[in-house]
Amino acid sequence: MxxxxxxxxxxxxxxxxxxxxxxxxxxxxxxxLAKKAVALSLDGRLADLADPIEADASVRIxxxxxxxxxxLIRHDCAHVxxxxxxxxxPGTQVTIGPVIENGFFxxxxxxxxxxxxxxxxxxxxxxxxxxxxxPFTKEVWSRDEAKSFFRKKGELFKVELVDAIPEGEDVKIxxxxxxxxxxxxxxxxxxxxxxxxxxxxxxAGSYWRGDAQGARLQRIYxxxxxxxxxxxxxxxxxxxxxxxxxxxxxxEMDLFHFQEEGPGVVFWHPKGWELFQSxxxxxxxxxxxVGYREVNGPQMLDKxxxxxxxxxxWFRENMFAAQSAGDEAEDKRVFAIKPMNCxxxxxxxxxxxxxxxxxxxxxxxxxxxxxxxxxxxLHGLMRVRGFTQDxxxxxxxxxxxxxxxxxxxxxILSIYHDFGFDQIVVKLSTRPDKRVGSDAAWDRAEETMxxxxxxxxxxxGGKIKTGINPGExxxxxxxxxxxxxxxxxxxxxxxxxxxxxxxPERFGAFYIDADGEKKTPxxxxxxxxxxxxxxxxxxxxxxxGHLPLxxxxxxxxxxxxxxxxxxxxxxxxxxxHRAGLRATVDLRNEKINYKVREHSLAxxxxxxxxxxxxxxxxxxxxxxxxxxxxxxxxxxxxxAALAQEAEPPDLRRRRELAxxxx
RNA sequence: GCUGCCGUAGCUCAGUGGUAGAGCACUCCCUUGGUAAGGGAGAGGUCCUGAGUUCAAUCCUCAGCGGCAGCACCA
Numbered sequence: 093m094x095x096x097x098x099x100x101x102x103x104x105x106x107x108x109x110x111x112x113x114x115x116x117x118x119x120x121x122x123x124x125l126a127k128k129a130v131a132l133s134l135d136g137r138l139a140d141l142a143d144p145i146e147a148d149a150s151v152r153i154x155x156x157x158x159x160x161x162x163x164l165i166r167h168d169c170a171h172v173x174x175x176x177x178x179x180x181x182p183g184t185q186v187t188i189g190p191v192i193e194n195g196f197f198x199x200x201x202x203x204x205x206x207x208x209x210x211x212x213x214x215x216x217x218x219x220x221x222x223x224x225x226x227p228f229t230k231e232v233w234s235r236d237e238a239k240s241f242f243r244k245k246g247e248l249f250k251v252e253l254v255d256a257i258p259e260g261e262d263v264k265i266x267x268x269x270x271x272x273x274x275x276x277x278x279x280x281x282x283x284x285x286x287x288x289x290x291x292x293x294x295x296a297g298s299y300w301r302g303d304a305q306g307a308r309l310q311r312i313y314x315x316x317x318x319x320x321x322x323x324x325x326x327x328x329x330x331x332x333x334x335x336x337x338x339x340x341x342x343x344e345m346d347l348f349h350f351q352e353e354g355p356g357v358v359f360w361h362p363k364g365w366e367l368f369q370s371x372x373x374x375x376x377x378x379x380x381x382v383g384y385r386e387v388n389g390p391q392m393l394d395k396x397x398x399x400x401x402x403x404x405x406w407f408r409e410n411m412f413a414a415q416s417a418g419d420e421a422e423d424k425r426v427f428a429i430k431p432m433n434c435x436x437x438x439x440x441x442x443x444x445x446x447x448x449x450x451x452x453x454x455x456x457x458x459x460x461x462x463x464x465x466x467x468x469x470l471h472g473l474m475r476v477r478g479f480t481q482d483x484x485x486x487x488x489x490x491x492x493x494x495x496x497x498x499x500x501x502x503x504i505l506s507i508y509h510d511f512g513f514d515q516i517v518v519k520l521s522t523r524p525d526k527r528v529g530s531d532a533a534w535d536r537a538e539e540t541m542x543x544x545x546x547x548x549x550x551x552x553g554g555k556i557k558t559g560i561n562p563g564e565x566x567x568x569x570x571x572x573x574x575x576x577x578x579x580x581x582x583x584x585x586x587x588x589x590x591x592x593x594x595x596p597e598r599f600g601a602f603y604i605d606a607d608g609e610k611k612t613p614x615x616x617x618x619x620x621x622x623x624x625x626x627x628x629x630x631x632x633x634x635x636x637g638h639l640p641l642x643x644x645x646x647x648x649x650x651x652x653x654x655x656x657x658x659x660x661x662x663x664x665x666x667x668x669h670r671a672g673l674r675a676t677v678d679l680r681n682e683k684i685n686y687k688v689r690e691h692s693l694a695x696x697x698x699x700x701x702x703x704x705x706x707x708x709x710x711x712x713x714x715x716x717x718x719x720x721x722x723x724x725x726x727x728x729x730x731x732a733a734l735a736q737e738a739e740p741p742d743l744r745r746r747r748e749l750a751x752x753x754x
Numbered sequence: 755g756c757u758g759c760c761g762u763a764g765c766u767c768a769g770u771g772g773u774a775g776a777g778c779a780c781u782c783c784c785u786u787g788g789u790a791a792g793g794g795a796g797a798g799g800u801c802c803u804g805a806g807u808u809c810a811a812u813c814c815u816c817a818g819c820g821g822c823a824g825c826a827c828c829a
Contacts, residue, residue, distance in 0.1 A: 197824095205757070205758060206758075207758090207759095208758085208759070294758095294823060294824070295757090295758070295823090295824080296757070296758070296823060296824030296825060297756060297757025297758065297824065297825055297826095298756095298757080298824070298825045298826085299756080299757095299825060299826065302825080302826070303826085304755075304756070304825080304826045304827080305826095308756065308757060308825090309757090309825090310757070310758080311757090311824070311825075313823095313824075343765075344765095350820095350821090351820090352802075352819070352820045352821085353820095355819090355820065355821090401829095402829090403829065406829070407828095407829055410827090410828080410829080431829070432829060434829090463828080463829085465827080465828070466755050466756095466826080466827055466828085467755070467820090468755060468756070468757095468824090468825080468826080468827085469755090469826085469827060469828070470821090471822095475828080566829055567829065568829080590829090617829095651789085652786095653786080653787070653788055653789085654786045654787070654788090655786060656786075681785080681786080681787095682787090682791095682792090683785095683786090683787050683788090683789095683791085683792065684787070684788055684789050685787085685788090685789065685790060685791070685792090686787095686790080686791055686792085687789085687790095688789045688790055689789090689790035689791055690790085690791085691790095692789095692790060693790080699789080701788080701789065703787095703788060704788095705788085713788085713789075715789060720789085720790090721789090722788095722789060
């Protein structure tokens with residue numbers, strides 16, 4: 093008879109007999125706690141209340157309102173959903189049903205597809221099961237027992253799952269009333285603890301073990317919370333995120349459109365293109381300032397070039413090819429429309445003899461590339477088949493590599509900061525299974541990059557988080573991926589730095605070193621926005637269309653209240669234009685309410701409203717987007733303030749720097 | 755690409771086996787109105803495309819194209 097010592101959250105310690113269960117522990121503290129307890133935290137890991145505690149540990153009784161309980165609620169909810177589905181459609185096989193962010197899903201194998209109305213039926217059945225409040229009980233079975241049980245039931249996916257459980261781990265079965273499931277656990281004590289705050293949100297196809305060649309399954313997603321209030325808040329958030337959908341904003345702000353004849357390619361309207369160009373102009377200034385020179389490579393090139401680069405071999409299925417359309421054309425060659433800019437840039441580097449004195453050789457291109465993306469992947473501006481990369485390639489020596497990476501890193505972080513993105517994660521993606529080049533070259537590249545990665549984290553003083561994505565590198569080299577978090581907490585991978593020991597060699601690129609010998613340079617691929625289209629979409633969603641003044645395609649709208657002010661409005665517009673602001677005037681025969689509403693919906697950041705009074709006094713009434721108020725100011729004063737605000741951040745820094753130098 | 759859902763006016767969406775409707779937007783008229791929709795009239799559609807079933811298809815069936823959600827993919 094041995095004792096164990098358990099420490100509690102308040103720091104106290106008490107001895108108990110070994111093998112005491114969580115439930116007994118809770119009861120020993122207080123009756124009410126025993127009633128509220130749903131699980132036990134053992135050294136930070138969740139466990140069933142029925143589990144015996146076998147060793148010293150720090151313990152905490154988890155109640156339904158603890159944050160940890162949320163995971164249990166969701167997991168239990170997934171089980172209840174599985175029971176509901178099997179109850180409604182006997183013969184349906186259950187596979188896996190994990191907890192995910194905000195909820196859970198369960199994958200089913202069922203011949204007949206679910207119908208949208210089924211969600212409500214399943215939900216109703218789930219409420220019944222929860223109301224029944226059957227306890228969750230755990231049993232440990234032998235492998236053979238479990239396999240023959242599931243095989244007899246026709247649950248072949250479960251049989252496979254039993255086989256996948258590592259040796260030495262128990263095969264655990266959780267029962268809730270009559271229904272049971274193979275499960276790692278833990279669970280709460282009964283279905284009633286799930287509560288009512290859940291909702292099935294959607295269903296979708298999926299694959300067994302995520303393998304597109306494998307069996308097709310049907311997935312049902314749900315969300316679950318500790319209280320109905322939290323559920324309502326979550327559903328509200330989803331609604332808010334939908335309002336920010338860049339496809340919707342693009343329409344409302346008249347920025348771009350898509351149409352059937354061009355799946356995955358963008359029609360940019362005047363205002364959208366203005367925004368797009370503002371971004372390009374900004375990027376161009378930033379990179380020119382640190383030694384990049386802009387180039388432009390051809391839109392399509394003979395496929396042999398893509399064979400040399402390896403793209404034809406690895407990505408042929410995702411490339412567009414073009415040929416003369418004329419039957420009589422003498423040139424029958426197949427050209428590939430470029431999916432990347434690097435082979436073009438290597439040709440530019442290769443043209444003429446390069447000296448080591450020219451390195452690092454930095455060239456940049458706003459390169460329009462086309463990729464045949466799977467139709468199901470297309471999504472507004474976020475995933476398209478034709479897009480513009482803010483691409484650059486740096487040819488340098490191996491010794492210069494780390495320093496170039498740091499310079500790129502500084503540039504990237506500084507640029508993200510200008511857009512208000514300060515929560516950045518840098519991830520190192522290492523060699524994939526399918527790759528070119530020797531292991532020795534990959535070793536060197538990965539070694540250098542992991543050192544750089546550590547230093548990036550160090551230099552930022554812990555502000556920049558880092559991580560590793562094993563096996564996610566490009567086929568020609570490892571890469572850094574810059575993931576930024578937007579205003580509503582979503583993460584987007586934008587920038588990338590890729591170290592490449594392979595392409596220069598495949599293309600036979602070289603420079604003459606100080607010793608007069610030919611040497612192969614290292615190549616770094618980098619992008620900061622990544623895709624201009626996608627970054628535009630991210631900006632729109634992050635700002636909900638309320639772009640900062642320097643980026644807004646239409647910065648100012650001059651609105652008249654009465655037609656007597658038309659002439660004054662025109663003169664205001666002229667002054668606004670002279671200050672370099674993008675503006676138009678609205679002289680329409682409409683009430684001011686109407687104009688304010690319309691331009692607010694179109695997300696115009698500044699409305700300058702003028703009536704008789706303003707015309708007489710030489711003032712404007714300034715109304716900012718998102719504000720109910722307005723401010724009457726002398727025209728010159730208003731324009732000066734707006735012009736200053738509309739200055740791009742890099743130009744402002746440059747001006748301020750020049751002022752201090754002078 | 756896979757699974758499911760969807761495709762009707764510029765936008766958002768009703769609707770019917772007998773070739774169509776609303777609101778907003780658009781044009782014109784009245785209105786000169788002080789910060790998120792003033793009133794009236796008008797114009798606008800090959801109901802995604804093709805084939806089939808039917809006396810008759812926007813509607814039913816099949817195929818294609820496109821879109822949405824999720825999965826898979828993302829040099």
